[in-house]
Amino acid sequence: MLFFAGITQKMNSLEFSFIFFILVPHTIMFGRCHDMSFSICWMDTNHVLERQDVNVWLNDTALGNIRKEGKVTSLMVPPGVENKLTLQYGDNVEAWTLRISPRTRFTEIRGRQKPQEKPTSATKGFLEILSPTEVFACENSTLFLYQDDHFFLAIGHTMRFPIQLESRSPSMLLVSWVENPPSSSSSLTVNLYHSELGSYKTLSMDTTTDNHYRFTALESCSNYVACVETQTLTCLSTITDPDTPRDFKVTLFNGSSMSLAWDCPGNNKLSSFLLTTFHLDGLNHVTEEVLSLHNKNDFVFMLLNLQPCGRVRFGFQTVCQKGIESRYSKMVLNDGNS
Ligand SMILES: *[C@@H]1O[C@H](CO)[C@@H](O)[C@H](O)[C@H]1NC(C)=O
Ligand SMILES: *[C@@H]1O[C@H](CO)[C@@H](O)[C@H](O)[C@H]1NC(C)=O
Numbered sequence: 001m002l003f004f005a006g007i008t009q010k011m012n013s014l015e016f017s018f019i020f021f022i023l024v025p026h027t028i029m030f031g032r033c034h035d036m037s038f039s040i041c042w043m044d045t046n047h048v049l050e051r052q053d054v055n056v057w058l059n060d061t062a063l064g065n066i067r068k069e070g071k072v073t074s075l076m077v078p079p080g081v082e083n084k085l086t087l088q089y090g091d092n093v094e095a096w097t098l099r100i101s102p103r104t105r106f107t108e109i110r111g112r113q114k115p116q117e118k119p120t121s122a123t124k125g126f127l128e129i130l131s132p133t134e135v136f137a138c139e140n141s142t143l144f145l146y147q148d149d150h151f152f153l154a155i156g157h158t159m160r161f162p163i164q165l166e167s168r169s170p171s172m173l174l175v176s177w178v179e180n181p182p183s184s185s186s187s188l189t190v191n192l193y194h195s196e197l198g199s200y201k202t203l204s205m206d207t208t209t210d211n212h213y214r215f216t217a218l219e220s221c222s223n224y225v226a227c228v229e230t231q232t233l234t235c236l237s238t239i240t241d242p243d244t245p246r247d248f249k250v251t252l253f254n255g256s257s258m259s260l261a262w263d264c265p266g267n268n269k270l271s272s273f274l275l276t277t278f279h280l281d282g283l284n285h286v287t288e289e290v291l292s293l294h295n296k297n298d299f300v301f302m303l304l305n306l307q308p309c310g311r312v313r314f315g316f317q318t319v320c321q322k323g324i325e326s327r328y329s330k331m332v333l334n335d336g337n338s
């Protein structure tokens, strides 16, 4: 962390030297933006990323451990938000901010170092090793942020990103991928990384002959990077669902007011609480639903001025929010005064 703080300081002192903007048009047919996946891609040979003085950060998390010597690695990045990408290469530190806007068909890159559209012959050599069926996740609108004989860093998108999150729970992520080539029975390696002290660390490594894999025994409301290794190492970043809140109950009811109380899930991992108040009519039909979001440090709520004979029920959930992803726990119900 201290190491990174030093780099940040160095960057800030240089930051205003040469800031520029470039806009990259994407060719999108039929506007099917949802099929498009944006990634950052990198590859090293000669153990470049094992060096102490070489690393790549996405926002403030180091990606250097997500690698396989001699294989193109890619990590999907979320569109619509600003992602900060930093490269330290020896004494040289470069930083870019990327804002990908699929709707306006532009990617905005800010930094001091202008990206290159053409691969160098070394990069071209790395990419030509891939078989035609293998997807290079930065294959379209590719921009190279850094290239030398043993390392490149690029951004781009693809319409055929091969891996997908199928489902999840508070303790599990189910990831599937396109078999390549179909019906091949050889086994693949699947890796899971978890960010810890500002850097992604390997959490598990396994092999499978299936086209899907269930990562289990995970922590709720936590960020993970799941990777599938074929000729490339292709990764997506996602979060697990939050656990349900505990001890949700009505603590007081005096005819016109009602007090509610609750507690955090066991591991304390959440962003906020969501309370749904269901107002009921005489036939127990819901006439109105009122949602209210509560800070993660709030543990009581008072419903005042209930109508005489007004009847209510409650649903209560935890919310986990990281970046653009928001996930809700299962709803815990309480009959209120109904
Ligand atoms: C994306 O890249 C692939 C592989 O290079 C190519 O076949 C395809 O035409 C490209 N698509 C667009 C929209 O540029
Ligand atoms: C019920 O409690 C609320 C809040 O403490 C108070 O304002 C209200 O006057 C009470 N109503 C009755 C009928 O006691």
Ligand SMILES: *[C@@H]1O[C@H](CO)[C@@H](O)[C@H](O)[C@H]1NC(C)=O
Residues within 6 Å of the ligand: 058, 059, 077, 078, 081, 082, 083, 084, 322, 323, 324
């Ligand atoms: C990077 O940080 C920005 C701003 O805080 C956030 O919106 C974005 O989702 C982050 N990106 C990733 C990949 O976590």
